Amino acid sequence: MSIRIAPTKATRAINLLRAVQNHPPTCPCHSNPSHHHNHRPSLASANASLSPRQLTRRLATPMDHSQQKEYAFEMAASSIRFGPGCTKEVGMDVKNIGAKRVMVVTDGVVNKLTAMKQVREALDAEGVDFQVYTGCRVEPKDSSIKEAIAVAKPYQPDLFLAVGGGSVIDTAKLMNLYTCFPEADFLDFVNAPLGKGLPITKPLKPLIAIPTTAGTGSETTGTAIFDLVSKRAKTGVAHRVLKPTLGICDPLNTRTMPSAVAASSGLDVLCHSLESWTAIPFNERVPRPSNPILRPAYQGANPISDIFSLQALRSTVKYLPRAVHDPDDFEAQSEMLLAATLAGVGFGNAGVHLCHGMSYPISGQNPNYKHSGYEVDYPIIPHGVSVAVTAPAVFKFTAASNPERHLAAAECFGVDVSNVKKESAGEVLSEALAAFLEKLGDQPRGLKALGFGSEHIDDLVEGTMPQKRVLMLAPNLDETNEDVEREQLRGLFEEAMSY
Amino acid sequence: MSIRIAPTKATRAINLLRAVQNHPPTCPCHSNPSHHHNHRPSLASANASLSPRQLTRRLATPMDHSQQKEYAFEMAASSIRFGPGCTKEVGMDVKNIGAKRVMVVTDGVVNKLTAMKQVREALDAEGVDFQVYTGCRVEPKDSSIKEAIAVAKPYQPDLFLAVGGGSVIDTAKLMNLYTCFPEADFLDFVNAPLGKGLPITKPLKPLIAIPTTAGTGSETTGTAIFDLVSKRAKTGVAHRVLKPTLGICDPLNTRTMPSAVAASSGLDVLCHSLESWTAIPFNERVPRPSNPILRPAYQGANPISDIFSLQALRSTVKYLPRAVHDPDDFEAQSEMLLAATLAGVGFGNAGVHLCHGMSYPISGQNPNYKHSGYEVDYPIIPHGVSVAVTAPAVFKFTAASNPERHLAAAECFGVDVSNVKKESAGEVLSEALAAFLEKLGDQPRGLKALGFGSEHIDDLVEGTMPQKRVLMLAPNLDETNEDVEREQLRGLFEEAMSY
Numbered sequence: 001m002s003i004r005i006a007p008t009k010a011t012r013a014i015n016l017l018r019a020v021q022n023h024p025p026t027c028p029c030h031s032n033p034s035h036h037h038n039h040r041p042s043l044a045s046a047n048a049s050l051s052p053r054q055l056t057r058r059l060a061t062p063m064d065h066s067q068q069k070e071y072a073f074e075m076a077a078s079s080i081r082f083g084p085g086c087t088k089e090v091g092m093d094v095k096n097i098g099a100k101r102v103m104v105v106t107d108g109v110v111n112k113l114t115a116m117k118q119v120r121e122a123l124d125a126e127g128v129d130f131q132v133y134t135g136c137r138v139e140p141k142d143s144s145i146k147e148a149i150a151v152a153k154p155y156q157p158d159l160f161l162a163v164g165g166g167s168v169i170d171t172a173k174l175m176n177l178y179t180c181f182p183e184a185d186f187l188d189f190v191n192a193p194l195g196k197g198l199p200i201t202k203p204l205k206p207l208i209a210i211p212t213t214a215g216t217g218s219e220t221t222g223t224a225i226f227d228l229v230s231k232r233a234k235t236g237v238a239h240r241v242l243k244p245t246l247g248i249c250d251p252l253n254t255r256t257m258p259s260a261v262a263a264s265s266g267l268d269v270l271c272h273s274l275e276s277w278t279a280i281p282f283n284e285r286v287p288r289p290s291n292p293i294l295r296p297a298y299q300g301a302n303p304i305s306d307i308f309s310l311q312a313l314r315s316t317v318k319y320l321p322r323a324v325h326d327p328d329d330f331e332a333q334s335e336m337l338l339a340a341t342l343a344g345v346g347f348g349n350a351g352v353h354l355c356h357g358m359s360y361p362i363s364g365q366n367p368n369y370k371h372s373g374y375e376v377d378y379p380i381i382p383h384g385v386s387v388a389v390t391a392p393a394v395f396k397f398t399a400a401s402n403p404e405r406h407l408a409a410a411e412c413f414g415v416d417v418s419n420v421k422k423e424s425a426g427e428v429l430s431e432a433l434a435a436f437l438e439k440l441g442d443q444p445r446g447l448k449a450l451g452f453g454s455e456h457i458d459d460l461v462e463g464t465m466p467q468k469r470v471l472m473l474a475p476n477l478d479e480t481n482e483d484v485e486r487e488q489l490r491g492l493f494e495e496a497m498s499y
Numbered sequence: 500m501s502i503r504i505a506p507t508k509a510t511r512a513i514n515l516l517r518a519v520q521n522h523p524p525t526c527p528c529h530s531n532p533s534h535h536h537n538h539r540p541s542l543a544s545a546n547a548s549l550s551p552r553q554l555t556r557r558l559a560t561p562m563d564h565s566q567q568k569e570y571a572f573e574m575a576a577s578s579i580r581f582g583p584g585c586t587k588e589v590g591m592d593v594k595n596i597g598a599k600r601v602m603v604v605t606d607g608v609v610n611k612l613t614a615m616k617q618v619r620e621a622l623d624a625e626g627v628d629f630q631v632y633t634g635c636r637v638e639p640k641d642s643s644i645k646e647a648i649a650v651a652k653p654y655q656p657d658l659f660l661a662v663g664g665g666s667v668i669d670t671a672k673l674m675n676l677y678t679c680f681p682e683a684d685f686l687d688f689v690n691a692p693l694g695k696g697l698p699i700t701k702p703l704k705p706l707i708a709i710p711t712t713a714g715t716g717s718e719t720t721g722t723a724i725f726d727l728v729s730k731r732a733k734t735g736v737a738h739r740v741l742k743p744t745l746g747i748c749d750p751l752n753t754r755t756m757p758s759a760v761a762a763s764s765g766l767d768v769l770c771h772s773l774e775s776w777t778a779i780p781f782n783e784r785v786p787r788p789s790n791p792i793l794r795p796a797y798q799g800a801n802p803i804s805d806i807f808s809l810q811a812l813r814s815t816v817k818y819l820p821r822a823v824h825d826p827d828d829f830e831a832q833s834e835m836l837l838a839a840t841l842a843g844v845g846f847g848n849a850g851v852h853l854c855h856g857m858s859y860p861i862s863g864q865n866p867n868y869k870h871s872g873y874e875v876d877y878p879i880i881p882h883g884v885s886v887a888v889t890a891p892a893v894f895k896f897t898a899a900s901n902p903e904r905h906l907a908a909a910e911c912f913g914v915d916v917s918n919v920k921k922e923s924a925g926e927v928l929s930e931a932l933a934a935f936l937e938k939l940g941d942q943p944r945g946l947k948a949l950g951f952g953s954e955h956i957d958d959l960v961e962g963t964m965p966q967k968r969v970l971m972l973a974p975n976l977d978e979t980n981e982d983v984e985r986e987q988l989r990g991l992f993e994e995a996m997s998y
Contacts, residue, residue, distance in 0.1 A: 043544070045812040064680075070582075071578055071582045071583060071584055072581060072582020072584070073580070073581055074578060074579065074580040075581075076579075076582075077576070078575045079575035079739070080575075080803070081571055081572070081574060082571060082572065082573075082574075082801075082802075083569075083571025084570060084571075084572070085570055086570070086571040087929075089571075089791045092790045092792070093791055096790070098701070278880075283582075291588075292580065292585075292592055293593070303581075303837055304579070304581075304841070306811050306839075307806055307807070307841075311806050338802055340801075342803070342806075451537075
């Protein structure tokens with residue numbers, strides 16, 4: 001009683017299918033990487049922004065055609081619950097999952113906020129046994145992560161519950177990972193080349209994340225970032241199994257952000273969306289993984305991440321200035337939390353590139369800058385500030401790879417691009433970004449304002465070079481030739497000195 | 500070493516937070532359901548399309564204010580892998596999950612296609628033990644589901660792998676459910692009021708779904724639909740735990756669809772996206788669940804489902820005609836598979852309403868219509884045809900609830916809505932739909948063309964009334980008064996007789 005296919009059509013389809021499968025390299029539908037991304041540029045236009053010397057080098061260093069390009073993308077995200085007041089439901093969630101010993105992970109500041117009060121009450125109401133770890137460090141180091149793991153291991157929780165910003169959620173992810181792999185060396189799962197980058201071969205304990213900032217998107221992603229102090233580098237672990245089981249996004253929890261934190265968190269969202277939107281497309285990434293478990297979470301722009309990234313960009317442009325300038329604008333704050341989560345789904349499946357790759361040495365090699373509005377007793381370039389400060393330079397550089405996408409991004413800032421030539425896409429987006437940052441207020445107008453000078457550039461370049469995981473997604477960056485790559489990064493840092 | 504919040508701001512924020520939490524009904528930010536959905540209409544405009552008699556009844560039947568409105572939404576979706584050829588990876592996926600006994604679920608037709616050949620090869624290559632069940636029925640009945648369950652139970656698989664259209668994937672979901680709850684009565688988890696609608700209290704076995712049609716979106720949703728023959732009704736089970744672990748969307752697998760199947764599958768996508776986009780917003784649904792596990796998967800339109808639904812609608816309008824008219828247009832077919840999946844994420848978290856609710860009796864009470872292009876030996880109104888046939892009537896009826904959304908939908912069909920008045924939104928979208936269906940070809944221009952007459956309307960209305968799960972999301976439908984509801988449905992079926 002099932003449907004039979006008309007024989008002629010079936011035969012035709014099957015023959016076609018065979019033809020496609022037997023001759024993948026010649027099928028225009030899936031061997032041509034720009035087929036589904038018809039805004040992708042030709043090699044000629046990708047090379048347009050290179051100097052003659054760079055171009056000579058690029059042409060002298062042909063692509064490695066022995067490696068096959070990627071042909072699929074994967075989209076995975078935490079379940080997300082969004083609504084004012086939904087923090088209170090977490091006790092029932094824990095019970096519904098069947099957990100009995102919960103490791104609550106937070107930091108000293110968040111521990112005193114209403115969010116944590118509600119979490120305690122919710123767990124108590126369900127009679128769940130829990131222990132609170134308040135030792136997370138803002139911008140965690142490997143040492144702070146290891147201390148946290150040492151607390152989790154003997155407690156043997158059957159669920160982790162992170163309440164805080166990205167630093168807290170990332171710490172909780174790593175506590176979960178190394179509690180589930182107690183014998184592993186800390187560097188085993190850390191991204192290569194700084195760590196061993198081993199695949200994670202089994203599921204972890206459930207993790208529920210309750211963000212209290214609107215920026216990181218960590219509640220939806222499988223990424224955890226920290227400072228590897230011995231290498232003076234930011235790195236991390238990135239794998240889908242790290243992603244939380246559930247992200248509870250309660251806009252009441254982000255009301256406690258000071259305006260400076262709202263601004264820098266929001267700039268992180270801005271760059272997540274812009275970088276994932278402009279990352280090289282998934283089907284230009286090489287090599288194609290030999291096993292789907294090896295497909296990276298940061299796989300390049302793809303048709304699903306695109307939807308999230310562009311929507312998050314539009315929302316950020318619309319709501320971030322309102323959220324920063326008016327602490328009573330709950331609608332804008334709420335929309336920024338949603339935008340952060342959407343951008344998280346976007347970059348969590350597509351990746352970020354130059355702003356993030358360059359931000360790690362910028363933060364780590366901070367000359368002595370202390371961002372206004374952050375009441376800390378040490379110099380700090382907040383993560384969002386360090387990613388946004390290079391953005392005007394970065395997107396001027398990447399625009400030639402895909403002018404249409406860069407113009408579409410400029411359009412999100414309200415620029416009328418109808419008469420803009422493709423060659424000007426980078427300039428136009430760069431100006432739109434600079435104007436946005438200036439209007440937002442309290443943002444350094446370039447690396448100089450952070451205290452960097454030309455004497456720092458070598459170190460900044462060397463600090464960026466190991467960020468392979470994100471640099472491989474940077475359009476226009478020549479990763480096949482380290483000399484060219486260094487020169488390109490040097491140019492970017494020079495350009496980013498002031499805008 | 501953590502960030503301290505400036506005391507004045509902290510105090511201010513905490514006071515504000517307390518104020519918001521202590522007085523939820525008076526906070527304009529989250530007690531007003533139209534705050535985040537500022538296109539939502541006033542009661543006056545919602546009533547605009549009611550007859551004076553209906554209006555009198557509605558006003559005489561006030562909303563039950565004892566029940567609190569929903570305040571949160573949840574978005575959950577399967578992980579999705581998308582790419583031509585990725586079916587071949589499934590053996591490694593099964594192995595990566597650690598499964599050793601796989602129940603492969605398919606039907607007699609798909610069993611002979613390349614997709615199943617590749618699945619067999621992929622599982623063999625990894626040395627995985629598997630058993631193939633080919634007995635799924637297109638448009639499954641409770642009896643066919645029970646037969647399938649009876650095969651799965653003794654095999655005790657540790658993973659289910661569905662290869663086929665929505666009927667196959669839905670059957671596999673229920674095989675998984677009742678194998679994990681072997682003592683349960685079949686009606687225990689079936690949607691109320693036809694079944695008991697019990698919550699599902701533990702996770703199921705992993706399920707991988709490989710769709711071979713571009714329509715159902717079942718690879719991303721927690722919904723399984725079947726005919727409950729004794730009640731002459733379509734119903735099903737809907738819960739997040741039913742959703743597949745992974746959907747493998749391989750556009751090579753949908754090439755085998757005959758053009759008539761591509762058309763009706765695509766019309767299902769069209770209605771998924773239009774209905775979820777226009778469903779009542781999540782924060783107008785009552786009652787708010789007492790436990791998050793009771794929050795339905797079909798929760799009403801929300802800011803995340805909106806993104807998916809609108810994108811799927813745009814893609815369907817663009818690519819469905821090409822996919823139907825040119826069997827060699829692989830790009831269009833591929834985009835339709837992606838649209839089906841996106842719409843699946845959208846309606847899987849927002850729900851559908853009148854087109855789907857009314858389609859169940861239309862298909863089930865088929866007078867004697869056999870859709871052209873379907874080579875079956877029995878009368879059939881394909882699911883996509885039965886949902887689309889009422890669409891011009893449905894959206895004319897629902898438009899008053901939210902003219903802006905209906906105009907935005909009309910815009911997706913290429914209509915210039917800049918000078919259209921709100922009052923005409925329904926008319927305009929209805930005409931755009933009718934024109935689209937006519938251009939697509941081979942579609943019945945109303946219920947008359949399917950053989951229905953006015954003598955069938957009573958039965959059609961009675962067959963729709965039990966579809967509470969979807970009707971509760973229908974804008975403009977008065978669910979507080981069954982007499983009014985019946986009258987409204989009668990009006991809709993009359994209007995849908997021809998377009």
